[in-house]
Amino acid sequence: xxxxxxxxxxxxxxxxxxxxxxxxxxxxxxxxxxxxxxxxxxxxxxxxxxxxxxxxxxxxxxxxxxxxxxxxxxxxxxxxxxxxxxxxxxxxxxxxxxxxxxxxxxxxxxxxxxxxxxxxxxxxxxxxxxxxxxxxxxxxxxxxxx
Numbered sequence: 001x002x003x004x005x006x007x008x009x010x011x012x013x014x015x016x017x018x019x020x021x022x023x024x025x026x027x028x029x030x031x032x033x034x035x036x037x038x039x040x041x042x043x044x045x046x047x048x049x050x051x052x053x054x055x056x057x058x059x060x061x062x063x064x065x066x067x068x069x070x071x072x073x074x075x076x077x078x079x080x081x082x083x084x085x086x087x088x089x090x091x092x093x094x095x096x097x098x099x100x101x102x103x104x105x106x107x108x109x110x111x112x113x114x115x116x117x118x119x120x121x122x123x124x125x126x127x128x129x130x131x132x133x134x135x136x137x138x139x140x141x142x143x144x145x146x
Contacts, residue, residue, distance in 0.1 A: 001031045001083060001097070001098070001099050001100060001103055001106050002032065002100045002103075002122070003075065003100040003102040003103055003122075004032065004033050004035075004036055004058060004061075004075060004079075005061075005064075007122065008100050008102065008122045009032060009036060009040075011122035012030075012098070012100065012120065012122060013030065013040075015098070015120065016028050016030055016049055016098075017045070017046060017049070020046040020048045020049050021046065024048060025048075026048055027048050027050070027092060028048060028049045028050070029050050029051075029052050029090060029094075030049055030050070030051050030052070031051075031052050031053065031054065031083065031086060032051070032053055032054075033053060033054055033055070033056050033057070033058065033079075034053045034054070034055060034056050035056050035060055035061060036053075036061075037051060037053040039061075052086055052090070053086075054079060054082035054083055054085075054086055055082050057074065057078040057079055057082055058071060058074040058075050058078060058079065059071050059074060075102075075103070076105070079103070079105070080105040080108070080109065083105075083106075083109065084109050084112075087109070087113070094113070094115050095115070095116075096115060096116045096117070096118070097109075097110050097115055097116070097117045097118070098117075098118050098120050099117050099118070099119055099120065100119075100120060100121075100122065101119045101120060101121040101122075101123075104119075106119070107119060
């Protein structure tokens with residue numbers, strides 16, 4: 001389940017394509033909102049990747065920048081329940097989940113259902129480093145010469 005944004009969906013899809021190419025028996029269900037399902041292009045996808053959508057419970061992409069705080073709040077509070085309902089409707093049981101690091105509720109869903117969850121960051125590692133450093137959890141001291 002990627003965060004509903006281009007910079008999260010595209011890298012997550014690339015990861016899923018890579019996984020599917022290495023494990024042909026693996027069935028991957030890529031979950032997005034109905035709006036984002038409409039944005040996914042006609043590029044051929046591996047046969048073992050299928051798409052599923054949850055309702056548009058967050059503001060549309062076109063309005064996201066006008067109220068990012070409201071958009072983010074909706075992502076954090078309104079997507080979990082439809083996602084969990086979708087899991088109940090899937091044809092095959094879920095053995096594992098990949099959840100975007102920006103969607104901590106995917107871990108809660110996995111824990112409630114006893115499904116292993118990997119939290120995936122679609123950002124370069126340097127962003128993670130600076131984020132951790134800015135929180136004071138990882139003290140860094142600038143040094144001369146490395």
